[in-house]
Amino acid sequence: MNVADSQRVGSALERLGYAFTGTAEEADVIVLNTCVVRQSAEDKAYGRLSSLKPLKRRKPGLVVNLMGCLVGIRDNEKLRARFPYVDVFSPPSDPGPLMAFLTQGEAQALESTRTTHISAALDGELVLPEHERGSLVSAHVPVVLGCSHACTFCIIPSRRGGERSRHLGDIAAEVRSLVAQGVKEVTLLGQIVDRYGRDIPGGPGLADLLRLLSQVEGLERIRFLTSHPNYFTQELMDAVAALDKVMPHIEIPIQAGDDAILKAMRRGYTQADYRRIVEQIRKHLPGSSIATDIIVGFPGETQAQFQRTYDLLAELRLDVAHLARYSTRPGTVAERRIPDDVPDEEKWRRFRLLEELQESIAGEINARYLGETVQVLFEENVRGRWRGRTPTNKLVFVESDENLRGVLRQVRVTWTGPWSMQAALPGKAPALLMQELIPLQT
Ligand code: SF4
Numbered sequence: 001m002n003v004a005d006s007q008r009v010g011s012a013l014e015r016l017g018y019a020f021t022g023t024a025e026e027a028d029v030i031v032l033n034t035c036v037v038r039q040s041a042e043d044k045a046y047g048r049l050s051s052l053k054p055l056k057r058r059k060p061g062l063v064v065n066l067m068g069c070l071v072g073i074r075d076n077e078k079l080r081a082r083f084p085y086v087d088v089f090s091p092p093s094d095p096g097p098l099m100a101f102l103t104q105g106e107a108q109a110l111e112s113t114r115t116t117h118i119s120a121a122l123d124g125e126l127v128l129p130e131h132e133r134g135s136l137v138s139a140h141v142p143v144v145l146g147c148s149h150a151c152t153f154c155i156i157p158s159r160r161g162g163e164r165s166r167h168l169g170d171i172a173a174e175v176r177s178l179v180a181q182g183v184k185e186v187t188l189l190g191q192i193v194d195r196y197g198r199d200i201p202g203g204p205g206l207a208d209l210l211r212l213l214s215q216v217e218g219l220e221r222i223r224f225l226t227s228h229p230n231y232f233t234q235e236l237m238d239a240v241a242a243l244d245k246v247m248p249h250i251e252i253p254i255q256a257g258d259d260a261i262l263k264a265m266r267r268g269y270t271q272a273d274y275r276r277i278v279e280q281i282r283k284h285l286p287g288s289s290i291a292t293d294i295i296v297g298f299p300g301e302t303q304a305q306f307q308r309t310y311d312l313l314a315e316l317r318l319d320v321a322h323l324a325r326y327s328t329r330p331g332t333v334a335e336r337r338i339p340d341d342v343p344d345e346e347k348w349r350r351f352r353l354l355e356e357l358q359e360s361i362a363g364e365i366n367a368r369y370l371g372e373t374v375q376v377l378f379e380e381n382v383r384g385r386w387r388g389r390t391p392t393n394k395l396v397f398v399e400s401d402e403n404l405r406g407v408l409r410q411v412r413v414t415w416t417g418p419w420s421m422q423a424a425l426p427g428k429a430p431a432l433l434m435q436e437l438i439p440l441q442t
Helices: 002-015 039-051 053-058 077-082 096-104 106-115 156-160 168-180 206-214 234-242 259-265 271-284 303-316 333-337 344-367
Strands: 029-034 063-068 088-090 138-142 185-189 221-225 249-251 289-296 320-325 373-382 385-389 395-398 408-416 421-424
Touching: 002 029, 002 063, 002 096, 002 138, 029 039, 029 096, 039 053, 063 096, 088 096, 138 168, 168 185, 168 206, 185 206, 206 221, 206 234, 234 271, 259 303, 271 289, 271 303, 289 303, 289 344, 303 344, 320 344, 344 408, 373 395, 395 408
Parallel strands: 029 063, 063 088, 138 185, 185 221, 249 289, 289 320, 395 421
Antiparallel strands: 373 385, 373 408, 385 395, 408 421
8 A cells, every 4th residue: 555655646746746766865865664563563663764864954945744544534633743854744545745835835734634645646647657657567556545444453443444345436536547547456545446437326336347357458357455354255256267467366364374363353254254255255266366364472372372373374375375473553452452461572583483384385387397387567677687476466476588577478387496486488408506586575
C-alpha cells in the first residue's frame, strides 16, 4: 500500500514540476512515507527522520514531509512537537497536505491535514512517475482503503481509518492508464481485499471487479491481496478459476493456529474454519499457491498454543508464511487489555522454529517445479539476471542477453530453492554452475 501511495506522491510532485533525485542531499522536498505495523518498522521511520535533522539545519529551504501510518488520520500534535523540523504531516494515501504546502503555504497544508482523509489523487487516472513510466511491469492498485475490523493487535484501522472502497470506474480508468504506460500486471490492494464494494450499497464485489479488469486489453495478469478467511467466498473462488488473467495465488493470513489465541486476537474464525478454506481453495483452484501470515508470541501464547500453530503449518504445507514476532502497538486493544508477557527471546525461538519449518516446506514444494516449463512475466534485470514471477508468484531468475522486461515467456526450471528458482529460456542450455548462484529472498 505504501509503494502505491509513494507513486501517487511522486506523480503529484512531477505535475508541479519536481523531478526525482538520487540522494537526499540533492532534494528540495523529501517525503518519508512510514509504516508502523510493527515496532521495528516504527523504529526505522524514527531513525530515518532523525537522520534528516542535520540536513534540514544545513538547508533550511528543504521541505520535509512525514507521511503515512506514523502520522495517522488524525492531526498528531505530539509528532509536531517532537519533530519541529518536519514541515508537512500527511495521512496515509494522501498527497493533499504536501501539495497544499507547496502551492498555497503552511496554513493551507495544516487545514488539509485536518480535513482530508481520502486522497483526491486516488479518484483519477494515475500518471506514473517518469522513472517508472514505460519500465514498470507490475503495479499496485489500492481498491479498498482502511479497515473496519478490530483485530486486537492491529494498529491499521486507527491509522488508515475505516474501510472505503474506490469506485469501479475509477479503478478501471486507473488500470487502463497504467497499461497505456507499459504496465502488464496489477495487484489489487486492500487490508481485506475480498470485502471490496461491501461499503457501497448495492455495490459491485471483488469478483465483478476482476471480471471487468480482465477485459482490459494489454493487461496480462491480475493479482489481489490480502484475503480474509471469512470473506473469501465461493463466488470469488469461481471468478479466480474462470478468469485466465487472474493469477492462482491467494494471500490469506491465519495469524495463529490456536482457537483461544485467535479469539483473543478477534480474528472471527477458528483453526477449523481456516483449514476448510485451504481445502476449498485446493479443490476449486488446483495448482494454486497459498501464502499466510503468522504472529508468534501474542500475549498469553503458551508453548502448547504455539505448538498448535506449528503443527497446523506443518500439516497445511502452504507455499509462503510471512512471520512476525508480536510487538505492542500503542492504541490497540491488546495494548490496553493484555500484557505483552512472552519474553523476547521466546518470541525469537518460536519465530526461528516456524522459519525453519517453512523453509523446508517451501523447498520441497518448489522442488516439484524442477524440469517443468512455467510461464514467467519478467520485471527487471538484477545484477545481470532477469527476474520474474510464475502465475503462482514464485520468483524466477533467468540469464539472458535479450531485453525481457515486460515479456511473458515459457521457461524451463533448472534449479529450485525455498525462496526462488532459476530457469533457462527454451533452446538455451542453463549457464554453467548455475546451481551455485545464491538465490535472492523476496
Ligand atoms: S483485518 Fe485485522 S489485521 Fe487486517 S487490517 Fe483489519 S484490523 Fe488489521
